[in-house]
Amino acid sequence: TIAYLNGEFIPLEQARISPLDRGFLFGDGIYEVIPSYGGRMVGFTQHMARLANGLAAIEIGCDLDSMQWQIITQRLISDNRALLGDNIGVYLHVSRGADTRRYHAYPQGVSPTIFGFAFALAAPAQPDRLIHPGASVSLTQDLRWQRCHIKSTALLGNVMHFQQGAQEGNAETILFNQQGEITEASSSNVFIIKQGKAFTPPLDNQLLPGITRQLVLKCLSLANIEVAEEAITVDELMAADEVWITSSGKEILPITRVNGQIIGDGNVGEIWEQVFTVYSQQKFEL
Ligand code: PDD
Numbered sequence: 001t002i003a004y005l006n007g008e009f010i011p012l013e014q015a016r017i018s019p020l021d022r023g024f025l026f027g028d029g030i031y032e033v034i035p036s037y038g039g040r041m042v043g044f045t046q047h048m049a050r051l052a053n054g055l056a057a058i059e060i061g062c063d064l065d066s067m068q069w070q071i072i073t074q075r076l077i078s079d080n081r082a083l084l085g086d087n088i089g090v091y092l093h094v095s096r097g098a099d100t101r102r103y104h105a106y107p108q109g110v111s112p113t114i115f116g117f118a119f120a121l122a123a124p125a126q127p128d129r130l131i132h133p134g135a136s137v138s139l140t141q142d143l144r145w146q147r148c149h150i151k152s153t154a155l156l157g158n159v160m161h162f163q164q165g166a167q168e169g170n171a172e173t174i175l176f177n178q179q180g181e182i183t184e185a186s187s188s189n190v191f192i193i194k195q196g197k198a199f200t201p202p203l204d205n206q207l208l209p210g211i212t213r214q215l216v217l218k219c220l221s222l223a224n225i226e227v228a229e230e231a232i233t234v235d236e237l238m239a240a241d242e243v244w245i246t247s248s249g250k251e252i253l254p255i256t257r258v259n260g261q262i263i264g265d266g267n268v269g270e271i272w273e274q275v276f277t278v279y280s281q282q283k284f285e286l
Helices: 022-026 044-057 066-084 156-167 211-222 234-238 270-282
Strands: 002-005 008-011 029-037 087-095 113-120 135-141 172-176 182-185 189-194 197-200 227-229 242-247 251-258
Touching: 002 066, 022 087, 029 044, 044 066, 044 087, 044 211, 066 087, 066 113, 135 156, 135 242, 156 172, 172 242, 172 251, 189 211, 189 234, 197 211, 211 227, 211 242, 211 251, 211 270, 242 270, 251 270
Parallel strands: 135 172, 135 251, 197 227
Antiparallel strands: 002 008, 002 113, 029 087, 087 113, 172 182, 182 189, 189 197, 189 242, 242 251
């Protein structure tokens, strides 16, 4: 595939960065994953806003404006479509760059490393509860850091949580804090449905402000389903009628089993079908 590195489009296997890059040594960087289907991106403006927030939060100065990012992203999609097909995720990454020494403080006069590549996404699911099998997740205490709202490339905490779920044969791992409240999953956000009403944890430092989460909130309101951004306890999760996880790669994934226990009646829910139908129709416009 064709990748982008510091101003150039090159074959991915030819991309080279310094081992002194702080993204490599410290996980000192910010990233985004933007989904696209048939060449059309979902949530591009929102992804750009979050990227700008992340770069500002860790004081990385990056000269690219949203228009330049759009040109890069579109080109990664169009140049790789023949190889990857219609469903493409674009990974964008800005790390602080290569310093001449390994010193913790932010270095002066170092230019950031800007990298992007494209990868194949799974085809979107059909919004049909009778054909979607539903997915299983693990549930465990959130042992990550307290700045989870920053989309940092330092993902070891997330990786270790995801790995636990994978080892248990599950698609994801949902996380709860010391108060027994759900934060998010290791690489997605969480929604539940109880008695026809939707709930998702409020945005704070314990979770990433997911773009799919934001778009799903819009779809819930388009579908006239009441929604509260409110703490969800583990007990409330386990007793929910429906559980969903959301992310750029998974869209809205219905969960029918948590830590081996069946959710609701064990089938993919009606409200999932309703909201995912709206999402599937409107996602390029949201
Ligand atoms: N993961 N929470 C975490 C910890 C995430 O890493 C992600 C995204 C989300 C969902 O955010 P969004 O809807 O903007 O994709 C929530 C990306 C896709 C990844 O790391 O691959």
